[in-house]
Amino acid sequence: MFLAVLVVTFLVFGSRQAGIDQVPPRRPLDTAVYVVLVLAGLALVSRRRAPGALFAIEVSLGLVYLGRGYPYGPLPVPIALAAYGLARRRGTRVTLAATGPAALALVLAYLVGYRPAGLLGGADAVAQAGWVLLPALVGGLVREVRAAAARAEEAAAGRRVEHERLRVAREVHDVVGHGLSVISLQAGVALHVLDRRPEQALPALEAIRATSIAALDELRATLGSGPPEGQVSGGLDRLDAIVDQLRGCGLTVEVQTVGVACALAPDMDLVALRVVQESLTNVLRHSGTATARVQLRYEPGLLGVAVSDDGAGRPADANPVGSGRGLAGLAQRATELGGSLQAGRGEGGGWRVIAALPLQPGAGSVQPR
Incomplete structure (x- = not known):
């Protein structure tokens, strides 16, 4: 007016x-x-x-x-x-x-x-x-x-939704795939000894319970229900727990840290953990091996993650990073962060996964793992 x-x-x-x-x-x-x-x-x-x-x-x-x-x-x-x-x-x-x-x-x-x-x-x-x-x-x-x-703006919102959907799908795959692989192997052990040595089935059942609880907590955090109570981080600080789980399944895992470990950005920390977790889970599933080696190499501006095994590995004509949401998804995530991921047969046999992830400038040092 x-x-x-x-x-x-x-x-x-x-x-x-x-x-x-x-x-x-x-x-x-x-x-x-x-x-x-x-x-x-x-x-x-x-x-x-x-x-x-x-x-x-x-x-x-x-x-x-x-x-x-x-x-x-x-x-x-x-x-x-x-x-x-x-x-x-x-x-x-x-x-x-x-x-x-x-x-x-x-x-x-x-x-x-x-x-x-x-x-x-x-x-x-x-x-x-x-x-x-x-x-x-x-x-x-x-x-x-x-x-x-x-x-x-609508297209950007759609891309954000799709990116979040893909992130959740990747996390669910990583969490569920790893958890179910451990549960499946431990359940097999429990069934094998249940009749003859039932007391030896108890550790396997306890491992199944612990693994399922941990997987459910991670799923709740991924799907937006908040982080599990008492959990501070979702990165390499959880590497020891994952390695212990797999050792409990009979897999020998050797972990080596080269250089001075430093604090990582949350997304970089999570991708580094998932590379190790997915690689070790694949060893448990496919390689038929008893030994896997994990190396974390801290260099100026770069974190190198290498996981290798001495098992039979995959068929010679297999896609190096697969076609599903496992290593293929991790390779894409590494690329989005400015890094790279390669997988293939090792020089001495077995299977090897190598990831190179850029470190943020000025990251503070932490105690070596």
Whole structure:
């Protein structure tokens, strides 16, 4: 409403000043023209609710004003505002269908009311179309820019959702795959000794219970229920627990740390742990080996993670990083962090996984593992 009152005041005083300068030869201002000016200003209150109706009203009032030859003043201003609002809030087709005929009608009304002479007068007449077409062009550009920004934000939101969905899928795979592999092997041990040496089944059942609880806690944390109670971190600080689990399944695991261990960014820390966890789980599943070696090598700006075994490994034609969410997913995660992951047959047989992860500058030292 404030804008409408401001425009009414501007139209009335501007038109009175134009009358002082242009009468004669222009038609003197009368009661009818003041009604036109007031209506042109007050109609702007509907610029958001009914831009199409507002544009029609403003153009009609402008045709009356120009066609009767009143002093040429600020009346095109509300017409321009209406054209801008129409283009901002309506599609291109509606805008073109409305502004094209309106621009032509304003030119004709100017020719009838003012009867311009010469080339300059003709240019003044044609300029009336600019009060409609230029604001409509600006309004259309603003609409397209905002629409493009909204589409970009929607696409970015979709990418964030997809990234989060993929992250959860990877974590669920890593947690469940490792946990079920340990549980399956321990259950096999328990069944094997249950009849002949039932007392030896107890450690396997306890390992199954501990592994299932740990896996459930990790799943709750991954799915947004919050971190498990008492758990501070989800990175390499949990390596010893995972190694102990696998040793309990009969797998010999040797862990070596080269260099001075340093604090890692949370996402880097988690990826390093998952590389070791997934590699050792694959050893347990596929290699039929009793020995696996883990090496963490801390170099300036780089953490090297290597896991190897002396078992049969995978078939010679196997995809080095697989096709599922295991090593393939970890390779993608390492790439996203600026690192790399390679897997293949070791020089002396068996299978070897090597990851290179960049360290953040200024990471603080921690006690060697």
